Amino acid sequence: MPQYAVSAIGRDRPGIVAAVTRVLLDHDVNVEDSQMTILRGRFTMMLILATPEGGIDEASLRAELEAAAGELELDAISLNPVGAAEEGGPVEPSHIVTVYGMDHPGIVQAVATALADASVNITDLETRLVSDDDGADLYAMMLEVALPAGMSQGDLEAALATIPREQGVEVSIRELERDEL
DSSP, X not given: OOEEEEEEEEEOOTTHHHHXXXXXXXXXXXXXXXXXXXXXXXXXXXXXXXXXXXXXXXXXXXXXXXXXXXXXXXXXXXXXXXXXXXXXXXXXXXXXXXXXEEOOTTHHHHHHHHHHHTTOEEEEEEEEEEEOTTSOEEEEEEEEEEOOTTOOHHHHHHHTTTHHHHHTEEEEEEEOOOOOO
């Protein structure tokens, strides 16, 4: 079944999800996976869609999504075909890495590079910028990661060992507790 990705961002307000999913339903498109959140006052969404066996009228779907985005005054919306996911299902995260410190450029890149160099897969990443009592901007990042076969938590700690000194942040690692939905 052909799959598409829809991404959208715009000033947060009620009705964004309802309007976008109405267009998708009108085209008999199914939302298979999604992530939606508010980033600095902007509502963001990323959807993976399954289309009917007979296909869709991509131009019509794109035009209706853009019309909805215009009515909602979104900053951007996109529709793109995506290839099939790899066999074996989604990667399961095993650990949570948290990073806290004074905000500055390069924190995400440094942590992501250290993890990539150790073949650690980032399965979820969330950041927040918050002000402390003195008005200074503090950066908080939480990552769910999947370790490669044979890697221990100690190996992960070693892979991230230089980050606190180089970036002036605190890094902590803990094993992820499994919750069943």
